[in-house]
Amino acid sequence: MRTLVYGMNVSLDGFVAAPGGDLDWSAPSDELFRWWLEQEQAMDLLLYGRRLWEAMSSYWPTGDRRPGATPDEVAFARNWRDTPKAVFSSTLGSVGWNARLVTGDAVAEIARLKEGEGGPMRVGGATLAAAALRAGLVDEYTVVTHPVLLGAGAPFLAPLERRAPLRLTETRTFPGGVVMTRYETRP
Secondary structure (H helix, E strand, C coil): CCCCEEEEEECCEEEEECHHHCCHHCCCHHHHHHHHHHHHHCCEEEEEEHHHHHHCCHHHHHHHHHCCCHHHHHHHHHHHCCCCCCEEECCCCCCCCCCEEEEECCCHHHHHHHHHHCCCCCECCCCHHHHHHHHHCCCCEEEEEECCCCCCCCCCCCCCCCCCCEEEEEEEEEHEEEEEEEEEECC
16 A cells, blocks of 8 residues: 655645745755655655646756756756656646646545555645545645744645544754654554
8 A cells, every 4th residue: 555645845824835826935945955856756656736736847847957957956857757647637638747637536546546556655735635634545744844924825734524643753954944844644
């Protein structure tokens, strides 16, 4: 059975994007970017909601060819292109870049993928992750907290109907006061 990981950059007040989708507050240090690269390289499959797909696919297909791209950015772009992806959307007509479009029941498809063979999967995008979270499909949470209060925006976690106890498995501090905490679900 595969592991499903949900992790994103988060403001101290729990948002993954400011109103209007602004992400400037979460610009990573070189050390944090390298850490995210290592996390992505460990994934066998990336699961994206439409909005995150549109953001990632607008930059990373050619991120390694941009002037001034660092070696880590080159590696991230190549890994992004090479890693299989599933994009969950009822409005997109097609996707590219080693991705397949899923237009049906997202929870059923994620559950099917978890039961299959292969390594870990990362779910990206707060809306898609919320559906997986409510269905009890997320095995690990990686919270990269930035020292900023946004006041509003897209929340990292959706409201739950029941308590979900977690076990802290790792913490790490990055430059600029960014703190990563990793949790696993408890049976």
